[in-house]
Amino acid sequence: MAKIHVTTTINGSATEYLCDPNQTLLDVLRDNLGLTGSKEGCGSGDCGACSVTINGRLVCSCLVLAPEAEGQKINTIEGMAQGEKLHPLQKKFVEMAALQCGICTPGFLIASKALLEKNPSPTETEVRYWLAGNLCRCTGYDKIISAVMEVAAEMRGAPNA
Amino acid sequence: MPDGSPNPKYKWIGTRPDRPDGADKVTGRARFGADFNLPGQLIGKVLRSPHPHAIIKSIDTSKAEALAGVKAVVTAKDFPEQANLIVPTGEMQVNLRDITRNIMAREKALYEGHPVAAVAAVSEAIAKQALALIKVDYKVLPHVIDVADAMKPNAPVLHDGMITEGVNPPPTKASNIAKRVEFNKGDAKAGFAEAEIVIERDYSTQAVHQGYIEPHAALASAAEDGQVQVWSTTQGHFQVRGFCAKLLNLDTSQIRVTATEIGGGFGGKTVVYLEPLAIRLSQKTGKPVKMTMTREEVFRASGPAPGGNVKVRIGAKKDGRIVAAECTVEMQAGAFPGSPVGPACMCSYACYDIDNVHIVGFDVVSNRPKVAAYRAPGAPISAWAVESTLDILAQQLKMDPIDLRLKNAAKKGTKTAYGVTFNTIGMVETLEAAKSSEHYKSKPKPGYARGVAAGFWFNVGADSSAAAHVGEDGSVTVISGNPDIGGSRASLALMAAEELGVDYDKVRPVIADTASIGFNFVTGGSRVTFATGLAVVNSVRDLIRECKVRAAKIWNVDPEAVMWENGMAKPAGSNVGEFEPLTLAALAAQAGKTGGPINGHAQLNVTGAGPGFGVHVCDVKVDNDTGCVTVGRYTAAQDVGTAIHPSYVEGQLQGGAVQGIGWALNEEYIYNAKGKLDNPGFLDYRMPVASDLPMIETILVEVPNPTHPYGVRGVGEVPIIPPLAAVGNAVARATGVRMTDLPISPPRLSAALDAAAPKMAAD
Numbered sequence: 001m002a003k004i005h006v007t008t009t010i011n012g013s014a015t016e017y018l019c020d021p022n023q024t025l026l027d028v029l030r031d032n033l034g035l036t037g038s039k040e041g042c043g044s045g046d047c048g049a050c051s052v053t054i055n056g057r058l059v060c061s062c063l064v065l066a067p068e069a070e071g072q073k074i075n076t077i078e079g080m081a082q083g084e085k086l087h088p089l090q091k092k093f094v095e096m097a098a099l100q101c102g103i104c105t106p107g108f109l110i111a112s113k114a115l116l117e118k119n120p121s122p123t124e125t126e127v128r129y130w131l132a133g134n135l136c137r138c139t140g141y142d143k144i145i146s147a148v149m150e151v152a153a154e155m156r157g158a159p160n161a
Numbered sequence: 162m163p164d165g166s167p168n169p170k171y172k173w174i175g176t177r178p179d180r181p182d183g184a185d186k187v188t189g190r191a192r193f194g195a196d197f198n199l200p201g202q203l204i205g206k207v208l209r210s211p212h213p214h215a216i217i218k219s220i221d222t223s224k225a226e227a228l229a230g231v232k233a234v235v236t237a238k239d240f241p242e243q244a245n246l247i248v249p250t251g252e253m254q255v256n257l258r259d260i261t262r263n264i265m266a267r268e269k270a271l272y273e274g275h276p277v278a279a280v281a282a283v284s285e286a287i288a289k290q291a292l293a294l295i296k297v298d299y300k301v302l303p304h305v306i307d308v309a310d311a312m313k314p315n316a317p318v319l320h321d322g323m324i325t326e327g328v329n330p331p332p333t334k335a336s337n338i339a340k341r342v343e344f345n346k347g348d349a350k351a352g353f354a355e356a357e358i359v360i361e362r363d364y365s366t367q368a369v370h371q372g373y374i375e376p377h378a379a380l381a382s383a384a385e386d387g388q389v390q391v392w393s394t395t396q397g398h399f400q401v402r403g404f405c406a407k408l409l410n411l412d413t414s415q416i417r418v419t420a421t422e423i424g425g426g427f428g429g430k431t432v433v434y435l436e437p438l439a440i441r442l443s444q445k446t447g448k449p450v451k452m453t454m455t456r457e458e459v460f461r462a463s464g465p466a467p468g469g470n471v472k473v474r475i476g477a478k479k480d481g482r483i484v485a486a487e488c489t490v491e492m493q494a495g496a497f498p499g500s501p502v503g504p505a506c507m508c509s510y511a512c513y514d515i516d517n518v519h520i521v522g523f524d525v526v527s528n529r530p531k532v533a534a535y536r537a538p539g540a541p542i543s544a545w546a547v548e549s550t551l552d553i554l555a556q557q558l559k560m561d562p563i564d565l566r567l568k569n570a571a572k573k574g575t576k577t578a579y580g581v582t583f584n585t586i587g588m589v590e591t592l593e594a595a596k597s598s599e600h601y602k603s604k605p606k607p608g609y610a611r612g613v614a615a616g617f618w619f620n621v622g623a624d625s626s627a628a629a630h631v632g633e634d635g636s637v638t639v640i641s642g643n644p645d646i647g648g649s650r651a652s653l654a655l656m657a658a659e660e661l662g663v664d665y666d667k668v669r670p671v672i673a674d675t676a677s678i679g680f681n682f683v684t685g686g687s688r689v690t691f692a693t694g695l696a697v698v699n700s701v702r703d704l705i706r707e708c709k710v711r712a713a714k715i716w717n718v719d720p721e722a723v724m725w726e727n728g729m730a731k732p733a734g735s736n737v738g739e740f741e742p743l744t745l746a747a748l749a750a751q752a753g754k755t756g757g758p759i760n761g762h763a764q765l766n767v768t769g770a771g772p773g774f775g776v777h778v779c780d781v782k783v784d785n786d787t788g789c790v791t792v793g794r795y796t797a798a799q800d801v802g803t804a805i806h807p808s809y810v811e812g813q814l815q816g817g818a819v820q821g822i823g824w825a826l827n828e829e830y831i832y833n834a835k836g837k838l839d840n841p842g843f844l845d846y847r848m849p850v851a852s853d854l855p856m857i858e859t860i861l862v863e864v865p866n867p868t869h870p871y872g873v874r875g876v877g878e879v880p881i882i883p884p885l886a887a888v889g890n891a892v893a894r895a896t897g898v899r900m901t902d903l904p905i906s907p908p909r910l911s912a913a914l915d916a917a918a919p920k921m922a923a924d
Binding site for chain 2: 047095131136141
């Protein structure tokens with residue numbers, strides 16, 4: 001099977017790769033590019049552990065074919081912190097113990113960031129429905145929801161809201 | 162940095178600092194099972210039986226072996242036969258003869274998904290092609306899935322030689338009943354004769370999966386000299402080493418296992434599936450072999466937790482005092498014996514002080530994957546039945562359900578049906594905390610009704626080793642050997658900092674591989690913060706002892722004349738002399754002159770695990786048209802000993818409660834008539850998602866465990882026990898319909914509501 005040459009942007013860097021036509025974006029990120037922060041929990045788009053954004057749109061990278069990334073802007077968990085500085089969501093997840101085992105965490109962070117870019121003032125119900133595509137089996141979601149709500153408030157400039 | 166401990170006895174314990182592995186886990190840097198790769202590695206894949214029960218007449222691997230890119234194929238022939246020998250795995254026990262058959266079918270395939278061969282190839286695509294070229298000649302046999310069916314005299318028998326244990330005289334004929342267990346206290350018959358009210362019901366639950374988000378993964382590299390390295394996502398890398406050594410006839414010292422970060426386990430990662438196959442394939446090829454399961458394989462061939470049938474009979478006086486209790490538990494073991502029916506029986510009435518108890522359990526095999534531990538193995542199943550029956554009793558006696566439980570609560574000195582007499586426990590305090598909670602004191606919102614249930618778990622101790630090393634600058638590394646599944650690094654570092662009198666961020670906790678620290682039993686049984694925590698505390702005490710010796714040398718005094726306070730060696734009294742205190746940094750700077758590196762060690766078999774009790778309060782509303790249950794408010798109260806890092810203790814309560822809610826409402830293994838699993842994916846195996854749930858309120862009741870220096874009790878398992886009945890009791894009170902079979906999924910509940918409607922209309 002002839003490989004396909006793909007030119008794309010990943011976390012702000014111009015990136016090229018060769019992939020099989022039937023390879024998923026998740027497999028290319030993990031196996032070809034060494035970006036193992038995106039996780040495979042199901043391979044069927046049900047768990048959200050492989051969440052990335054394509055041109056700002058939240059997707060399960062296990063449901064995207066790798067050739068589809070041509071010319072797009074992909075953002076993964078590896079691009080979320082800026083140098084030594086964690087994104088406020090990353091910082092708050094640690095501070096508020098919004099993770100236990102941590103396997104779902106990259107997906108939740110990517111999904112939460114996409115939510116706050118779209119909706120800076122979500123209600124608890126809106127956060128819960130937005131994150132309903134991400135499975136966490138450890139936390140019961142409680143501290144994840146609280147962390148996202150608190151970051152939203154802080155980013156709006158109302159630290160104790 | 163935390164503001165200081167709310168617990169006046171401590172500086173660090175009870176604070177909520179960032180976990181030591183936090184940055185790694187929010188940036189994608191943390192490396193889980195499938196994130197490990199080695200240069201030149203091959204990919205291993207497993208061929209699985211499509212039949213739930215079949216004799217394997219022959220396997221022809223020649224075509225697969227001839228395919229370009231295939232480097233090795235293994236079948237049961239590649240693994241030595243094992244003795245009939247029971248070994249412990251966390252809270253469960255397994256027989257080596259069975260494990261070798263579970264990792265690779267021998268005479269028969271016993272469940273759909275049972276491995277029959279494995280391939281190593283240069284790519285996953287070629288490995289998959291090779292699987293399709295393996296020809297297995299099966300003789301398909303009749304299968305049996307349901308426990309009650311499997312116990313019938315004419316049921317297809319899975320294991321020809323299986324004679325029920327625990328029955329006297331032993332049966333003469335093989336059956337699917339592996340074992341009968343019985344527990345007695347007092348005289349149940351006499352107790353029931355005294356009873357003024359007797360409630361009897363039959364209950365059932367379905368198999369559920371632990372549902373960890375990370376599938377099983379292992380990477381093995383075997384060298385020509387017999388040395389083996391393994392990277393595995395496991396709750397116990399020492400168990401992986403031990404099992405693989407047995408299954409492959411190696412010395413434990415020949416296998417070095419590194420536990421990767423683990424993406425959830427809940428008991429399901431205390432056994433081996435892929436590791437021995439990856440090692441064997443690596444031995445045969447001389448290359449590293451990586452294997453990962455797909456989600457479908459996880460569902461079909463790992464875990465799950467059993468389902469079971471439970472018959473409960475409770476007799477009480479009109480004032481609510483329980484005078485007699487019985488229960489019979491028939492539990493799925495899966496294809497091989499070893500269900501947690503023992504703990505299910507032992508936990509059934511452990512919350513209560515009852516004089517006359519009679520409990521019987523059956524361990525039953527059927528054509529399902531072999532069950533694995535799942536958070537308080539067995540206990541949720543018996544508690545579902547007992548706590549539902551208590552709710553019926555409370556309704557019939559018109560008693561508050563918490564008052565009924567308070568009237569019968571176990572306390573210090575209560576003797577359990579399984580023979581143990583409780584030391585200091587917190588059942589009464591936990592009931593009282595739930596009763597006085599804002600949640601319980603306020604009325605349910607309009608349309609909602611409330612359920613209450615309790616749960617008990619033993620918690621375990623067992624073997625742990627730890628070391629504490631002082632670096633050249635006085636900072637400290639604490640080394641232990643239990644995979645951190647939910648923040649245990651933080652709790653270990655907090656206890657080390659407290660004991661040592663130094664700042665939390667001067668203590669770095671590290672989880673060592675099997676060659677770099679002494680033996681540690683699995684991360685399971687809620688034991689890590691308790692037992693490995695004790696090993697860490699003792700290693701730090703050993704370190705302090707050594708520090709005192711070093712200070713004594715520097716000051717030229719007796720070691721007994723040195724005391725340790727706030728992270729410094731000080732003269733124990735004014736008569737010792739005037740000396741400036743010596744910090745760890747000062748002692749480390751002079752270590753070369755006082756005896757070399759300063760280290761502490763500890764190893765122990767920990768006993769005295771303090772049992773835990775939980776009481777959950779749940780408000781639900783029911784859509785009468787669809788049978789859909791919405792949980793509107795939920796509170797989990799639990800006796801947690803001392804909360805070392807309260808956020809992670811709360812997290813255990815919240816996560817366990819939600820797993821229990823899933824078990825109650827939606828999760829189940831659904832088999833079709835052909836004995837095949839119909840829902841091996843997250844779409845059809847419906848675990849709770851964020852939009853299904855409210856916030857889970859927690860009440861941490863701190864009743865310190867007297868056997869631990871910081872009062873630690875395990876906390877991880879109790880919270881999955883009460884939710885099944887808490888939800889069911891709320892549904893019963895919301896609808897007037899008592900559900901006795903789990904899950905209370907929309908189709909089941911709407912059918913039950915429809916069936917009850919004419920009757921209720923007539924009433």
